[in-house]
Amino acid sequence: MSTNVLRTAEGWWVVRGDRAVPVATRAVTTADLIADREAVGHAVASPEEGTAISDLAVLPPVTVPCRVVAQMVNYRSHARDSGFTGDIPPAFFRKASGSISGPHDSVVRPPHVRLLDYEIELGLVMGAQLPIGAVVGDGDLPAYVAGVVLTNDVSARDVQLTRTQFYESKSYPTFTPTGPYLTLLDPDDFAHLLDLRLRLSVNGDPRQDRTLADMIVRPAEALTLLARFQTLAPGDLLLTGTPGGTALKAPPKAVEKIGALLPPAMKWKAFFRSQARNPRYLKEGDLITATIATPNGRLDLGEQRTSVVDAR
Secondary structure: OOEEEEEEOOEEEEEEOOEEEEOOOOOOOHHHHHHOHHHHHHHHHOOOOOEEHHHOOOEOOOOOOOOEEEEOOOEHHHHHHOOOOOOOOOOEEEEOHHHEEOOOOOEEEOOOOOOEEOOEEEEEEEOOOEOOOOOOOHHHHHHHEEEEEEEEOOEEHHHHHHHOOHHHHOOOOOOEEEOOOEEEOOHHHHHHHHHOEEEEEEOOEEEEEEEHHHEOOOHHHHHHHHOOOOOEOOOOEEEOOOOOOOOOOOOOHHHHHHHHOOOHHHHHHHHHHHHHOOOOOEOOOOEEEEEEEOOOOOOEEEEEEEEEEEOO
């Protein structure tokens, strides 16, 4: 069975219900902890009552620096929202690991960003080196992936679209809320990954709700494709895409055809004028709530609650 682990300034903790037991380890980084699964096992079996989780100040369970790689347009529902038709070629991009923040930290909107969007994503946390040329089948996943985390790939759409700048638009500090749990997986748990349901709401309004069955490129294939050009190490993070329901959506076909006749500058101006009227983009005071779990509770990555604040 999976084991949920928390990180605080005091160290690592194994989650047991609404309480947490400290892990007797010298591990500082996520990679260190993954290498000390024996200590995690001792904490699971400990008779200690533990500490109430509500009394802990939880940090992101993925430590930095690390590589953060993300998949682009990897859910069928998101592809439809984005106006894609036919086959979607697999694509990856990088995020700065400095964007990783805690599961209850505020998301800080930079002063120049007006179109701030949310993207709930399942993150794979590597447990072993992924070398160039690796071919990963579904049965090989336990050899490479140690666990999974809940993440939010926050995106500055006005930066992303006008500059085609994925790296900048998704790498500002606090743009990757992560956790609360690092869910360490046993080999039998991997068969249940496709049952994981991703849910995100803003101020209680449901926005995203899909299972991994909606994925286009699933984890084993994604690692194989990534290994053509990118190595990964223990503790590195792969974000596996977001389902439909983000604030950004492609314009209707009729509007798209008219827009194609406009000069580029006029087209962008019209597009952003329409986007500015979209109330689904994040603004100061919004509360984002996100969860990832299987219906039967076998895998439960916890809940994120992050408020949006404007940079001062």
